[in-house]
Amino acid sequence: MTGLALAPRNTLWSRLRRRPGATLAMAAIAISVLVAIAAPLLALRDPFSGSAASLLPPLSPGHPLGTDHLGRDLWSQLVYGARVSLAVGILAAASAVLIGTAIGAIAGYVGGVLDNALMRLAEFFQTLPRFVLAIVTIAFFGSSVLHVIIVIAILSWPQTARLVRAGVITLRSAAFVEAARLGGKSDTAIVVREILPNVIAPIVVTGSLDVAAAILLEAGLGFFGLGDPNLVSWGGMLNQAQQYLRQAWWMSVFPGLAITVVVLAFNLLGDALNDALNPRLRDAP
Amino acid sequence: MTEPLLDVRDLRVSLRRSGREVSVVDGVSLAIAPGEFVGLVGESGCGKSMTAFGLVNLFPTPAAHLAGGTVTFHGGRRLDGLPPAAMRRIRGAEIGMVFQDPNTYLDPLLPIGHQIAEALREHDFAGDVDARVLELLTLMEIPDPALAVRRFPHELSGGQRQRALIAAALAMNPKLLIADEPTTALDVTIQAAILDLLRRLRRQLGIGVLLITHDLGVIAETCDRVYVMYAGRIVESNTTASLFATPRHPYSQGLIKATLRPDRREALFSIPGQVPSPDSPPAGCRFHPRCPIAIAKCMGQSPELVSYDSGSVACHRAHDPAARTTWSASAA
């Protein structure tokens, strides 16, 4: 009770930086986000415009990563593909987190029958085969980035909902929550302002893992040719590369590498956040 | 004294803080004989807990570390500088510990019996773990121990929760028990029962106890000898009887006066001011900003711990008769 004023600076940031994996992951994510934002500047030419120079290997003049079967510049495709992958990943994860947080908070705070119903619903969504359902939906409603985002979000919220619910249940009878109740605070204010800030840890962690899962799912859809046909995506690039595995390894290796690095980075960040936000580990020697 | 169970000389503990070393335990010496019940008392922030952590070289924060002194345990073994694995073995079996703020040690999602069993397994308890858990819960006088094993922390009252944790600490029958505020959050009867229990363990098993508390009432009931600590230093030590009969240090006198008594109504007294932060301890006698009888010398020169009769005291005015009733005029 006395020690805390003297405690060393122990912010989330400083705790994250102490983990080498996290630093690397954050660097990788920062770079890919920058690349996605600066795509028009970094791209060497229009990613869609083909040329006669098809299947050029990497390090060809003007085509650092080579070209594909239609003579399109791979580097430019990769750079524009980052936009789709990251946008889908981040937007889908953000929607999943929002839905999951809202449902989890309501279920946990209200409890009873509603809690039961909502958790059954979460279970139902969790048992659905994600990929199959995504394929069916896209096949049915047509393929667009928006659809992909919506499908992924709908499939991913239960994880967050469960964690938020568990956190809310432990906190709803905490003394500081009861104090807020005695202070005349409304239930909404109590959940939003008193409880949720204290369950931010699981939200952030699953959010970051969701991004990775969403990117992977989007790439998978693209790979099966179910991506948005009007956009370049890493998955879509892999789809095209299938037929040229022997002639042009670079067509598959670069998008594959990009997906791997970004997915891994978000997973690593999720793990590191999990450790860093865990109060039990926080002060561990 | 016979060969002490624990002999601590000039113990120093420092905290690293924004690149600076801050001394929180500043040359503490104390000894515990086998089977002796020794108290360490002082307000919170005086460094009592840091002293306890220092004895077993286990700190709650990586910023804290031993900065000097020797700790000799039973059989002449030096504990300071012992490799972590060897230290862990001693900590588990030979030195039991009950630390302050046990609530952070309880997992809200596990039944308490499970958590005590975990403590036993961690120290490789050879025997029937379940039976031992039951025995410990019974020893701690937790009602319906057989049922309590399966209860979750939130289903127990505050006192029952604390008792479960003390059970875990006493699980391995240690030679020395370091108990840091073990009863502070307990109600009086449980406190009395735990103190009875500690006295009994001491009598039956010859276990030595270092009892850390801020409550002189608790010290009076249990300890053979007392060390009074202020701002990282020992300011007075004596047998319990002599300390209460004739406290020499103004700080000891203030602590005794601040203790609430159920048997008579007294004006609420507290020592003015507060324990200084270890970042900037006052020069000279560290107690001087709060001491009503401080003289010029106190601000410049740090008083040495001087022995007399059965005890020792660190105060420039210890032998001045006026210093016997430091707080009588300023009672408020």
Next chain:
Amino acid sequence: MNASVIAAHDLQHVFAMRTGLFARRPLYALDGVSLDLGRNETIALVGESGSGKTTLGRLLVGLQTPSRGQVTYRGQDLAALRGEAWRAFRRAAQVVFQDPAASLNPRRSVASAVATGLEGHLGLRGTALYTRVDELLENVGMPPAQYRDRLPHELSGGQRQRVAIARAIAVDPEVLIADEPVSALDVSVRAHILRLLQRLQHERGLACLLITHDLGVARAIADRVVVLYLGRIVEQGPAETLLDRPRHPYTRSLLDASPRPDPARAREPQAPRGEIPSAVNRPTGCHFHPRCPHAVDRCREETPNLRSFDDGRLAACHRAEEL
């Protein structure tokens, strides 16, 4: 005595305790408790852990609904209060919780903790809110400029409890339930907090229920003492006489167990005999009989009623006169 502000009438509260995977048994946390709390009065509610002190406090402020019996606020049954009347009560009865660390949101500043009720009940915003928060912090001895923006972990235990007290008195309550307000604190800080409570109680004419297991604390500031044992009141009366000459053997054993700075008293065994019975398995007759040194056959069979004595005390013991 003053007119009562808040009163408990024959309260019973039962929890369902898990005794097996599916089995549940009733746990009587409170049983037949009646109590009056008047303006400008401090009652100390004492008893061992699990005796139902916190539960009684929670029922009195409506954080829980009794299984049986009623709580009345200015004569009105809490269960019948609706809308505005309920909000008025909620504002009138405030609590200072046992653990100052748990009762403050770790992520919100001192100022926003103190502002809780000012926003929620009084609808204060902006400058009016800030001014009031600063006044309250000043009032509990925490210079606002220094402490307003701190987070709970940047405070000492005593300071946290001051913040909790400021939050409770912010809405000008009539009733203050302080659940072990100083037991998590240092001896030397206790006096500060108790003096603060005492001053606020006098200044505002609060009806104060001080829950404590420390008879020294009760002695220091209570007018009346109520002793609870396994959910029942066993003795009640003016602080002085009750603590000087306890009538109930349980009160006496509590006194014996209380430490005092007096080594001469030390070596007698202080703990009352036997285990605290579980509230699931309460002994028959007088609940205290398995631990009572004076128990006779009658105690095992017949539950003693709470009887009044001419010194203004109530005690529930068959042998209260002889002992």
